[in-house]
Amino acid sequence: MPPREWGFGAHSKHLRNLYIYFWRWATWKAYDHGPGSKTGIVCYITVAGFLSGPGFQKMRDYLRRTCDDIWIIDCSPEGHQPEVNTRIFQGVQQPVCIVLASRSAKGKAETPAKVRFQSLPAGHRTEKFAALGKLTIGGKGWVDCQTDWRAPFLPASTGAWAAFPALEDFFIYNGSGVMPGRTWIIAPDFESLQRRWQTLIAAPVVEKETLFHPHLAKEGLGDRHTKRVVSIALPGFEPRPLPIADEHGACSLPVRYGFRSFDRQWIIPDNRVINRPNPELWAVRSEQQVFLTAPSDQSPTNGPALTISELVPDLHHYNGRGGRAFPLWRDANARVPNVRPKLLTFLTQKYGVEVSAEDVVAYIAATAAHPAFTARFQDDLSTPGLRIPLTADRKTFAEAVELGRTIIWLHTFGERMTDAAKGRPAQPPRLPASRHPNIPKAGAIPQDPTAMPDSINYDANKKRLLIGTGYVENVEPGVWSYEVSGKQVLLQWFSYRKANRERPIIGDRRPPSPLGNIQPDHWLAEYTTELINVLNVLGWLVDLEPAQARLLENICSGATFPVTELSAAGAFELPVEPKRKDKHHATPDLFGGGYPPYEPPNPTPLRKPIPEQAEADAAHFYSAKEEGPPYHTKK
Numbered sequence: 310m311p312p313r314e315w316g317f318g319a320h321s322k323h324l325r326n327l328y329i330y331f332w333r334w335a336t337w338k339a340y341d342h343g344p345g346s347k348t349g350i351v352c353y354i355t356v357a358g359f360l361s362g363p364g365f366q367k368m369r370d371y372l373r374r375t376c377d378d379i380w381i382i383d384c385s386p387e388g389h390q391p392e393v394n395t396r397i398f399q400g401v402q403q404p405v406c407i408v409l410a411s412r413s414a415k416g417k418a419e420t421p422a423k424v425r426f427q428s429l430p431a432g433h434r435t436e437k438f439a440a441l442g443k444l445t446i447g448g449k450g451w452v453d454c455q456t457d458w459r460a461p462f463l464p465a466s467t468g469a470w471a472a473f474p475a476l477e478d479f480f481i482y483n484g485s486g487v488m489p490g491r492t493w494i495i496a497p498d499f500e501s502l503q504r505r506w507q508t509l510i511a512a513p514v515v516e517k518e519t520l521f522h523p524h525l526a527k528e529g530l531g532d533r534h535t536k537r538v539v540s541i542a543l544p545g546f547e548p549r550p551l552p553i554a555d556e557h558g559a560c561s562l563p564v565r566y567g568f569r570s571f572d573r574q575w576i577i578p579d580n581r582v583i584n585r586p587n588p589e590l591w592a593v594r595s596e597q598q599v600f601l602t603a604p605s606d607q608s609p610t611n612g613p614a615l616t617i618s619e620l621v622p623d624l625h626h627y628n629g630r631g632g633r634a635f636p637l638w639r640d641a642n643a644r645v646p647n648v649r650p651k652l653l654t655f656l657t658q659k660y661g662v663e664v665s666a667e668d669v670v671a672y673i674a675a676t677a678a679h680p681a682f683t684a685r686f687q688d689d690l691s692t693p694g695l696r697i698p699l700t701a702d703r704k705t706f707a708e709a710v711e712l713g714r715t716i717i718w719l720h721t722f723g724e725r726m727t728d729a730a731k732g733r734p735a736q737p738p739r740l741p742a743s744r745h746p747n748i749p750k751a752g753a754i755p756q757d758p759t760a761m762p763d764s765i766n767y768d769a770n771k772k773r774l775l776i777g778t779g780y781v782e783n784v785e786p787g788v789w790s791y792e793v794s795g796k797q798v799l800l801q802w803f804s805y806r807k808a809n810r811e812r813p814i815i816g817d818r819r820p821p822s823p824l825g826n827i828q829p830d831h832w833l834a835e836y837t838t839e840l841i842n843v844l845n846v847l848g849w850l851v852d853l854e855p856a857q858a859r860l861l862e863n864i865c866s867g868a869t870f871p872v873t874e875l876s877a878a879g880a881f882e883l884p885v886e887p888k889r890k891d892k893h894h895a896t897p898d899l900f901g902g903g904y905p906p907y908e909p910p911n912p913t914p915l916r917k918p919i920p921e922q923a924e925a926d927a928a929h930f931y932s933a934k935e936e937g938p939p940y941h942t943k944k
Contacts, residue, residue, distance in 0.1 A: 311367040315459075320364025328355040329368070339412070340375050346414045354397070357385065357406040361461035361693045362606050370458045372410055373421040380446055381454070381462050382407040383428040384437060388607060388795075389630050394433050408462075409446070424454035426464050455692070463692040470689035472871040473696035476603060476615075476635070476677075478881050479669060481647050482589070483635045486567075486602065486624040487576075490533060490584025491522045493824035494577045495623075497805050498833055499563050502577050505824040506560035509553070517554060521582075522822035539581045544592035545641070546578050553581055567600065567618035567626050570793045571843050572802045573722070590621050593636050597643035599670060599717060599725050601635040602626045604794065608690035612793045613678040615695065617720035628794040629801065637670050655880040659870070660703040671713030671726065672706060673697055678716050679850075681858035683794075685865075698861075699875075701868040709860055715853065719846050737842045738849055746774075746783045746844040748837070754779030758830040761808040765800065774799070774844070777832075781844065787851040788844055802843060806836050 310324065311317045323329075332353065339349035359365040360381065372379060384397045385404035393399050410422075427450045429437040444450075455465040465471075477483060489495055496502050509520050523534040533539075535554040542548040546561060566576035580586060590600070602622050603615035607630065616627055622634050639645040646653070646666030656664040676682065676697055683690070700706050714726040718733045727735040739745060754762060754777055762777025767789040774781040774789065791798050804810065810828065812821070875881060 311364065315366060317363045317366060320362065323358060323362055323364040324368070326356065326358070328353075329359065329365075331355070332359070332368070336372070336375065336410070348412050348414050348416075350409065350411045352407070352409040354384070354405060354407045356401075357383065357404040358606060359462075360406060361463055366459040369460070369462060373424070373458050374418050375416075376410045376412045376422040377416045378411045379422050379424045379462065380409045380451070381424065381426045382441075382444070383426070386428045386431045388610070395431070395437075397434060397437065399434075421456050421458060424456075424462055425451040426454050426462065427451050461692055461694075465692070468689075469698070469865065469869075470686060470696055472873070473698045473869070474872045474875055474881070476601075476673070476695040476697055477633075478872070478875070479648055479652060479673065479697065480635050481649055481883060482639065483633045484587055484589055485585075486622040486626050486632065486634045487583065487587050487590065488585035488624045489576070491582065491822060493520075493522065493822045493827075494579075494582050495566060495568060495574055496563075496828070497572075497574045497839075498829060498835060499575050501828050502563045502575055503560050505827045506577065508824060508827060510556050510558075514554065520822055520824050521553060522824075533582065533584050537581065541580065541588075543578050543580050543583075543586055544588055545594065546580075546591075549579065549581065565620050567602075567620035567622035568805075569623065569626055569629060569801060570602070570613075570616040570618075570796075571720075571798050571846060572805070573618075573620060573839070574805070587634075590634060590636065593638055593641055594621050595638070595641045595643055597638065597725070598641075599637040599721065601637075601670065601673065602632050603635070603695055604628070604631065604693065605633045606631055606693055607794075608693045609683045609695075609794045610687075611683055611795065612680050612791065614682050615673070615677050616793060617674060617678065617717050619721035619724045628796040630794075637666060649881060650884055651878075651882050652875070652880040655875065655878050656706075659701065660706060662703065662707075664706075667714075667726070668706075668710045671710045671717060672699075673713070674716040674720075675709040675713030675857060675860060676864065678713075678720070679854050679857040679861075681854065681861055685861065698864050699870045700864045701870050705860075705863055705867060709864070712853070712856060712860060716850070716857075719849050719853075722842055722846060737845065739845050740848050740852075744783060744785075744848065746781050746841055746848070748779070748781050748841075752780040752782065754832045754837070756831050761831050763808040765803040765807070776803070776840075781840070784844060785848055785851065788847045791847045791851065798847065799843070802840075806832075 310321050332351075332355070335351045335353070339351050340347050359368055383404070383406050385391060385395075385406070387395050389404060390402045391404075396402075397405055427444070429440050452464045454460070454462055493505050494502070496505075509517065512520055517535045521535050536552050538550055538552050540548065540550045549556075549558075549561070551558075561577055561579045563575040564578050566574050568574040568576075576583075578591075580588075598619065600618045600620075600622050601615050602618060603609075604627055609615075609628075618626060625631060626634070636647050637643075639647045648666040648669045653664055653666065653669070656669070677695060686696075689696075700709070711731075714728070714731075715733060717726045719738055723733070723735060723737045727733050729735070752773075754760070760778055762779070764775075764777060766775040767773070767784070767786075768775060768780075769786055769789075772782070772784055772786070774784040789799060810825075
């Protein structure tokens with residue numbers, strides 16, 4: 310387990326993966342148990358999460374101190390959930406690796422083991438087996454890894470990249486996004502969640518547990534089940550200490566939720582149904598909050614290296630595969646910045662003008678939230694973890710801040726960093742009228758449930774986005790192909806709104822709750838409105854990519870503040886935190902104090918009125934009359 314002072318206790322849960330127990334038993338047996346020189350070799354092929362995960366720092370520290378030589382063979386260069394024919398083990402969707410750790414009688418604990426790394430070729434498993442057959446520990450192709458005791462077992466960063474500060478260095482706090490644990494509590498429309506809730510609480514007692522879909526533990530039910538009493542509510546929401554088994558009340562009003570990059574959905578904000586809600590993020594939720602989300606245990610492959618949301622983000626917000634959330638503010642009143650205060654002081658002194666937390670977050674967005682960043686540093690990103698080149702030029706910094714505010718405005722659909730005088734009105738962004746995606750009358754998607762779209766495609770010649778039997782005009786190729794680390798945004802967005810939303814069952818996972826089958830039986834007007842919003846946002850972002858690429862080139866070709874100078878100046882020092890309140894009275898928030906007391910919500914509309922432009926976008930899709938039941942439950 311990592312020592313408490315390392316600050317990585319939140320990640321230590323990953324040490325309880327069974328393969329880690331096998332690693333610990335083998336190293337104890339070879340190196341720590343019994344008399345003699347305690348020399349030997351331990352070699353496993355296992356899941357590769359411990360190579361770079363923050364929760365495994367003590368494990369890597371132990372292996373470096375105990376062994377002389379360590380060889381790492383990456384068997385999954387394709388990353389998470391690769392094509393089945395590329396997998397060493399066809400049923401294992403996680404990346405796997407072979408690790409050989411050797412200790413001789415000459416080993417010295419004060420000298421870290423030499424760690425060498427090599428990847429098998431990407432492609433079919435037979436090609437990997439052939440490469441393994443030729444591989445020797447004395448052969449060519451091995452790359453030296455980092456030498457720091459706790460550093461990842463991955464190739465060391467070199468050159469300018471190693472001199473840039475890490476993304477984590479800019480912020481006081483970062484954490485995992487929300488881990489819902491069950492899919493039925495999230496939906497792209499508000500009403501489905503209320504119908505699912507009513508179905509759950511009206512179900513016979515013998516069926517409730519199945520519908521609820523608890524996680525299973527060795528001793529039975531996991532930490533969330535229908536008989537569990539959860540006395541502490543999410544910050545800002547009404548406590549509901551009644552167990553779900555006895556619940557007969559209405560559903561907690563669903564709220565907007567940052568489900569995936571550019572995909573805003575709804576979630577039931579009830580602590581009884583969310584497995585790991587990460588209450589710290591809910592505690593700082595506000596109309597001014599901005600969350601950066603970025604991958605942590607893997608590296609971005611293409612598209613923006615990070616994305617932004619105005620909503621509390623899901624654990625998998627960035628691209629459907631893990632990540633970290635970096636809030637702009639540490640409180641719900643947006644008065645206490647989450648950017649390190651001495652960094653702001655350092656930059657203010659260097660630039661000669663006051664630098665705010667919003668400036669720093671906007672700078673990061675302009676610098677890293679675009680494909681040129683990912684492409685430029687692809688080799689350096691062999692080791693997970695983003696680094697941000699920080700310009701030493703005041704004018705370049707100011708240019709980046711202004712561009713970054715526009716990027717944040719776009720990622721948050723016009724709800725943050727607004728300034729009408731600078732072309733950032735407080736409404737969903739829109740491309741110029743001549744390039745505005747639109748739905749002609751002939752392209753309307755029928756409301757008839759029998760025509761519910763189940764396919765999305767693109768006609769490059771006509772620049773049409775094809776949705777079932779309907780289509781959207783004026784969609785540029787770059788919008789259709791826009792990806793976030795391998796995830797095509799429009800394909801992923803549509804997959805949660807099409808007729809058939811079933812997901813394949815991978816491995817031995819249980820089927821999801823039947824509640825997830827409760828969904829609209831036809832295409833909703835709000836789907837169209839949000840689709841038009843997404844298309845405009847992506848179109849604008851594609852337009853800005855050349856400006857971001859030029860900015861990045863200017864930053865990297867000019868003077869930057871190296872991490873050594875920033876560290877020497879104390880820019881990364883963390884503020885002294887106040888003592889936490891008694892845990893029996895309140896769960897700590899980002900300050901270490903208690904959550905703010907519950908306040909009843911204001912009687913405001915559940916959803917913001919649809920702007921006139923968005924109503925026009927959807928006008929051809931829908932008539933005022935609705936035929937038949939709006940929802941169905943698939944059998």
